[in-house]
Amino acid sequence: xxxxxxxxxxLAALIADPDTRIIVCCGAGGVGKTTMSAALALAAAQAGRQxxxxxxxxxxxxxxxxxxxxxxxxxxxxxxAAELTAASGGHLQAMMLDMKRTxxxxxxxxxxxxxxxxxxxxxxxQALSSSFAGTQEYMAMEKLGQLRETGNWDLxxxxxxxxxxALDFLDAPHRMSRFLxxxxxxxxxxxxxxGGRVYLKVVGAGLAIFGRIINKILGGQLLKDVSHFVGxxxxxxxxxxxxAQATYDLLRQPGTAFLVVAAPExxxxxxxxxxxxxxxxxxxxxxxxxxxxxxPSTAPGLSAGRAEGAAENLSPGNSxxxxxxxxxxxxxxxxxxxxxxxxxxARRFASAHPDVALRxxxxxxxxxxxxxxxxxxxxxxxxxxxxxxxxxxxxxxxSVRPTA
Amino acid sequence: MPTSPAWPAARxxxxxxxxxxGKTTVAAALALALAHGGRxxxxxxxxxxxxxxxLFDTPPLPYEERRVAVxxxxxxxxxxxxxxxxxxxxxxxxxxxxxxxxxxxxxxxAVDFATAIAPGLxxxxxxxxxxxxxxRQVKGARAYDAVVVDAPPTGRIARFLxxxxxxxxxxxxxxxxxxxxxxxxxxRSSQTAIHIVTVLEDMPVQETADAIAELRRIGLPVGSILxxxxxxxxxxxxxxxxxxxxxxxxxxxxxxxxxxxLDGESLAGPLLLEAADHAQGWQAQLACRARLKELNRLTYExxxxxxxxxxxxxxxxxxVLTRAGIR
Numbered sequence: 001x002x003x004x005x006x007x008x009x010x011l012a013a014l015i016a017d018p019d020t021r022i023i024v025c026c027g028a029g030g031v032g033k034t035t036m037s038a039a040l041a042l043a044a045a046q047a048g049r050q051x052x053x054x055x056x057x058x059x060x061x062x063x064x065x066x067x068x069x070x071x072x073x074x075x076x077x078x079x080x081a082a083e084l085t086a087a088s089g090g091h092l093q094a095m096m097l098d099m100k101r102t103x104x105x106x107x108x109x110x111x112x113x114x115x116x117x118x119x120x121x122x123x124x125x126q127a128l129s130s131s132f133a134g135t136q137e138y139m140a141m142e143k144l145g146q147l148r149e150t151g152n153w154d155l156x157x158x159x160x161x162x163x164x165x166a167l168d169f170l171d172a173p174h175r176m177s178r179f180l181x182x183x184x185x186x187x188x189x190x191x192x193x194x195g196g197r198v199y200l201k202v203v204g205a206g207l208a209i210f211g212r213i214i215n216k217i218l219g220g221q222l223l224k225d226v227s228h229f230v231g232x233x234x235x236x237x238x239x240x241x242x243x244a245q246a247t248y249d250l251l252r253q254p255g256t257a258f259l260v261v262a263a264p265e266x267x268x269x270x271x272x273x274x275x276x277x278x279x280x281x282x283x284x285x286x287x288x289x290x291x292x293x294x295x296p297s298t299a300p301g302l303s304a305g306r307a308e309g310a311a312e313n314l315s316p317g318n319s320x321x322x323x324x325x326x327x328x329x330x331x332x333x334x335x336x337x338x339x340x341x342x343x344x345x346a347r348r349f350a351s352a353h354p355d356v357a358l359r360x361x362x363x364x365x366x367x368x369x370x371x372x373x374x375x376x377x378x379x380x381x382x383x384x385x386x387x388x389x390x391x392x393x394x395x396x397x398x399s400v401r402p403t404a
Numbered sequence: 405m406p407t408s409p410a411w412p413a414a415r416x417x418x419x420x421x422x423x424x425x426g427k428t429t430v431a432a433a434l435a436l437a438l439a440h441g442g443r444x445x446x447x448x449x450x451x452x453x454x455x456x457x458x459l460f461d462t463p464p465l466p467y468e469e470r471r472v473a474v475x476x477x478x479x480x481x482x483x484x485x486x487x488x489x490x491x492x493x494x495x496x497x498x499x500x501x502x503x504x505x506x507x508x509x510x511x512x513x514a515v516d517f518a519t520a521i522a523p524g525l526x527x528x529x530x531x532x533x534x535x536x537x538x539x540r541q542v543k544g545a546r547a548y549d550a551v552v553v554d555a556p557p558t559g560r561i562a563r564f565l566x567x568x569x570x571x572x573x574x575x576x577x578x579x580x581x582x583x584x585x586x587x588x589x590x591x592r593s594s595q596t597a598i599h600i601v602t603v604l605e606d607m608p609v610q611e612t613a614d615a616i617a618e619l620r621r622i623g624l625p626v627g628s629i630l631x632x633x634x635x636x637x638x639x640x641x642x643x644x645x646x647x648x649x650x651x652x653x654x655x656x657x658x659x660x661x662x663x664x665x666l667d668g669e670s671l672a673g674p675l676l677l678e679a680a681d682h683a684q685g686w687q688a689q690l691a692c693r694a695r696l697k698e699l700n701r702l703t704y705e706x707x708x709x710x711x712x713x714x715x716x717x718x719x720x721x722x723x724v725l726t727r728a729g730i731r
Contacts, residue, residue: 029423029557030608263424266712267455298674302666310664324643324652325660328675331638331682337710 006350009288009357012382015044018154019255022144023287026160027261028271032292034062035368035377036261036361037159038094042078042371043378044155045085045092052093052147053157056140063096065370071096075147080371093153099139103129106142124225136161138244145247170248170282257287262349264294264342264360269349276353288357290381291346295363297332297339304333304340414597414627416538416590417552420561420615421601422608426632428455429713429721430601430706431554432481434630436722437730439479443549446537447472449485450530451556456483461715467491469537473715475722482548484537491529527567528584535587538595558600558615565591565598566622597627604634604692613699629701631693633708637686639679648683652676704728 014020025037034055041053052075055062063071067080075093085092107119119125140160147156250256258279262272272289279286311329314322350358361380368374417438419431428449435447446469449456454464460472465485473481540547556564568584568591590596600615602608612629619626639647646652654672661675662668696703706724709717 029559031424265424267428268424270458298677299671302671306666310661310666313664314660319660321653321656322660322663324640325657325664327639327643328657328679329661329664331679332675334638334710335678335682341711 006289006346006354006356006358008385009290009359010385011040011043011287011290011359012047012384014257014287015040015049015155015382016047020155020257021255022148022156022158022251022257024158024160024251024256024258025261026258026275028263028268031261031263031268033261034159035374036259036290036292036381037157038062038066039374039377040259040381041094041155041157042081042084042092042374043382044157045081045090046088046375046378047382048085048088048090049155050091050153051155051157052095052153053159054095054097054140054143054147055159056097056136056161062368063094065368065374066094067371068094073098073101073143075152078371084371084375097136097140097143099136100129102139102143119229122225122229124229128229141244141247145243145250148247148250170251170278170284252283252285254285256285258284259287259290260356261290261292264291264345266345269345273349273352276356286356288359289349289353291342291358291360293363294342294346294360295335295338296360297336299332300336300339302332302336304336307333307336413594414625415546415548415550416534416596417550417627418555418561418565418596418598419553419601419630420555420558420598421630421632422559422611423557425601425603425608426713427557427601428453428459428554429718430599430630430632431552432456432459432718433706433721433725434599434730435481435550435552436473436475436718437725438550438552439473439475439481440722440726440731441475441477441479443475443479444547445475445479445481446548446551447481447483448534448537448551448553449483450534450553452485452487454485456485456554459713459715459718473718486530486533488526488529491533492525495529495532527564528580528587531565531568531587531591532583535590538590555598558611561598561615562618562622562624565619565624592623592625594625596625598624599627599630601630601632602696603632604689604696606688606692609692609695612696616699616701626701629696629699629703631696631703631705634705635685635689635708639683639686644683644686647676647679648687650676650680652679704730 014023023037023040025033025040027033037053037055041051045051054075055071063069066078068076068078071094073095075095078092078094081092104120107125108116111119140158144156144158147153260272260275260279262268276286276289307329311326311333314326314329346358346360350356359381361377364373364377368377417431417434419427419434421427421430432447435445439445447456449465456472457463457465460483462470462472465472465483467485467487467490469482469484471480472483475481534551534553537548538551555561566588568587598619600612602612616626637644643652654676657676658668658672660668661671704725706721709720
């Protein structure tokens with residue numbers, strides 16, 4: 001039976017392969033994507049790679065588990081990892097995307113100092129660069145391109161923003177082009193350059209009506225700020241578009257691997273399906289799916305129903321040990337049902353995406369607090385792919401077990 | 405559990421939470437609970453995921469307010485999935501009588517610009533539409549008794565709600581400024597309560613604390629903490645500590661299991677491992693509950709339901725909220 005059994009995902013081989021240069025982790029929020037990125041980066045450094053992991057808005061705890069008080073826009077050594085990576089000659093650095101800082105740097109790098117200052121002080125720019133949704137995706141793309149350009153690392157692991165818009169960065173170059181080649185930019189930049197009748201000449205009488213509409217909606221002052229901003233950015237936008245396109249192309253190269261992370265829950269897997277479809281329609285290289293926090297049963301031979309029956313036989317009025325044993329059986333019954341449901345969800349995903357390689361990572365009872373916990377997750381991620389026989393056994397077992 | 409809500413005046417319930425905590429499910433259950441006893445509630449979705457349609461097992465929602473559930477006592481929940489582009493065109497029509505111009509704007513790529521490239525505008529439109537639903541009057545009466553929003557996650561909630569203020573700060577005058585001021589006035593008033601959904605795990609609890617601090621800092625009204633998927637203890641409480649550290653008597657357990665007709669010898673080990681997992685999880689839950697208590701907010705707890713969540717589960721959870729005094 002092939003339906004429902006996915007090819008195994010060999011992450012050890014992926015991170016050891018010197019041709020793997022970029023790994024992008026994506027998935028719905030709350031599935032452990034950031035932890036996964038950090039664990040994988042650590043495992044790669046342990047395997048001898050020169051690694052930087054770029055996280056996006058990590059929980060403070062993750063920074064702390066890396067032994068860093070905080071992360072910022074510059075890659076920093078993870079001192080605690082040095083001991084683990086020393087033997088292999090690998091190296092781990094970590095950073096957190098600061099979208100405002102990244103945006104500022106682009107402005108500074110691509111404009112005359114006077115003009116750069118003008119842009120940085122523009123109120124519209126300040127709002128756009130620090131507080132608006134969407135900017136993060138563009139800046140993640142930009143930063144990735146920058147990190148790659150320096151050549152300081154032979155592997156870059158990237159975490160993505162926690163939402164469906166995580167894949168918005170794939171649209172960045174396209175949107176940028178549409179924007180730059182469209183009439184909007186002319187409209188928006190025109191009033192900043194000129195006013196009144198000259199404006200009419202610049203945009204043409206046919207477009208003037210839009211200017212009026214926009215003026216009406218935005219109000220004069222805001223329109224002026226926006227158009228000054230767009231006007232000032234005009235020269236820089238071209239380069240921005242080119243770089244976005246270059247990064248997009250880079251992502252499609254074989255040296256890139258996308259990993260979709262999901263929890264064994266219907267919502268998260270639905271999102272995972274969306275990501276998988278989106279990546280394949282953009283011809284992005286998908287390495288596979290990591291099913292995080294699964295709850296495998298340690299006594300798969302004992303069904304939930306039988307466990308409950310036995311528990312009933314033991315209670316009540318019997319010895320303290322019987323009561324305890326009965327409760328253990330109930331714990332098992334619940335675990336076993338969870339396990340069955342998770343496997344069913346995984347099979348369903350596999351039937352819909354038979355070519356997508358899959359690997360499960362068991363849930364830890366406690367959260368990740370330190371580097372050692374990250375190392376353990378990394379070890380789980382990179383355990384050797386089970387030999388074919390074992391895969392078959394699992395599929396067979398799954399197929400004969402009754403559905404709960 | 406508290407017996408009366410601390411937000412008696414609230415009509416706009418904004419539900420946020422870390423990803424994976426079941427925010428959409430809790431928002432839907434809250435909407436059902438608020439509809440209890442004949443009230444009209446609007447449940448709003450802003451992230452274009454069609455999560456509400458899936459929960460209520462209906463086809464994808466169009467951009468219109470549609471009844472998705474009937475609550476006890478004749479109340480009803482309507483749902484609205486806000487489509488940003490449609491909201492923009494509606495906005496242009498409503499405030500500027502510009503419907504035809506809107507269509508022309510779309511042709512020019514202006515709608516694209518507004519909804520995708522100028523990302524803040526998107527949130528302005530969403531919060532604007534929410535405010536409209538909250539304040540809408542039909543024949544002199546409120547259109548809805550309550551509006552529940554399945555809002556963006558905690559990491560983005562402050563930015564989402566305050567976006568209008570940023571825009572208002574940019575526009576020194578003009579219609580956007582007036583519009584933004586109106587939205588912020590509703591969001592800052594006692595009409596609004598922002599609830600935070602969490603599960604009893606470290607990171608979501610930490611994010612809950614961070615979100616409360618941030619919302620308070622910018623002066624937005626925090627409602628309650630809604631704990632979702634609280635696990636029930638399956639082991640005797642006095643055995644939890646020993647189970648967690650593997651100190652239960654495995655020989656005695658094996659004997660009892662055999663007594664029940666099972667292969668006690670080989671099962672005791674694996675079952676004790678599963679029990680240790682359960683007990684450690686239980687202890688971690690207790691620690692999280694203690695941390696939440698320090699936050700000093702009204703807290704409601706919803707149990708973890710076994711099996712997949714369906715419409716029936718929503719009524720089950722709504723019932724828990726109703727019994728806890730939410731109305």
